[in-house]
Amino acid sequence: MTAAPASLAKGARTDGPVLEVVGLSKSYGRVRAVTDVSFDVLPGEILGIVGDNGAGKSTLMNMVSGAVAPDSGELRIAGDRLAPHTIGNARARGIEMIYQDLGLSDNLSVVENVFLGREWTAGPPGLPVLRKKAMRARTRQVLERLGIDLHDMNVLVEGLSGGQRQMVAIARALVTENEPRVMVMDEPTAALGTTESQGVNDLIVRLRDRGYAVIVISHRIPEVLALADRLLVMKGGRRVYHGPTGALDVERCVQLIVRGADALGKEEPA
Numbered sequence: 001m002t003a004a005p006a007s008l009a010k011g012a013r014t015d016g017p018v019l020e021v022v023g024l025s026k027s028y029g030r031v032r033a034v035t036d037v038s039f040d041v042l043p044g045e046i047l048g049i050v051g052d053n054g055a056g057k058s059t060l061m062n063m064v065s066g067a068v069a070p071d072s073g074e075l076r077i078a079g080d081r082l083a084p085h086t087i088g089n090a091r092a093r094g095i096e097m098i099y100q101d102l103g104l105s106d107n108l109s110v111v112e113n114v115f116l117g118r119e120w121t122a123g124p125p126g127l128p129v130l131r132k133k134a135m136r137a138r139t140r141q142v143l144e145r146l147g148i149d150l151h152d153m154n155v156l157v158e159g160l161s162g163g164q165r166q167m168v169a170i171a172r173a174l175v176t177e178n179e180p181r182v183m184v185m186d187e188p189t190a191a192l193g194t195t196e197s198q199g200v201n202d203l204i205v206r207l208r209d210r211g212y213a214v215i216v217i218s219h220r221i222p223e224v225l226a227l228a229d230r231l232l233v234m235k236g237g238r239r240v241y242h243g244p245t246g247a248l249d250v251e252r253c254v255q256l257i258v259r260g261a262d263a264l265g266k267e268e269p270a
């Protein structure tokens, strides 16, 4: 388990779900992007999120990351309500989102990317000096801890493979002021071949085994069924399944995505 962030509210729970999403809804004009969706994630768990295009996955995750404020419902982190509902507050409370475009700068090195926008400096105010050695050491430590093999951390990111870039983005999410507790990844393997996908998925499993909660949005049904412990299936902005992946096979999962909860022929598990 990772240490509880210092910013965890007094009295907040440290066992049970690290994240509870309670009845979130969001409309854009007349489009109901997400309607009354609830789910939770435990520490040391991978939750997969699947659904057709337009099912509401991105809107839901943008609410989880604090980027989009819900019309109704709330987010609880370790039992404590997220308020105000902002990216800054969600990050301070340990929620990190890695978008599909990764947000890396090609012309900067691995270390520079990991610390981009929050560089460590020393020296008097107005005359900051970059603490390059310390940043390199911290980056190496995080990469080694996660078993990420990147020999040259001064190499420009443009020279890295898709899988390596994904790993730099994950390292970047880990080098924050507060230890993250929930990592949300949008299609982390979408642009990768089989071997590189396997490398990224192995890393996601290592994150899970270190106590992080990892939420993975994916279109790759067999892959996410093999990777995730539980699955959230969305259709038309609604939750149609939230339960163990072991209860589903690829065919049933596809049926849920296409037909909704009717595909199970019974009540979905809570």
Ligand SMILES: Nc1ncnc2c1ncn2[C@@H]1O[C@H](COP(=O)(O)OP(=O)(O)OP(=O)(O)O)[C@@H](O)[C@H]1O
Pocket: 028, 031, 032, 033, 034, 051, 052, 053, 054, 055, 056, 057, 058, 059, 060
């Ligand atoms: N900023 C926005 N303004 C207007 N409508 C939006 C906005 N964001 C999403 N929507 C609409 O909300 C619905 C859900 O979209 P969302 O992007 O959350 O689905 P998704 O499951 O992530 O889809 P995809 O897999 O294609 O990314 C869609 O009908 C979409 O057009």
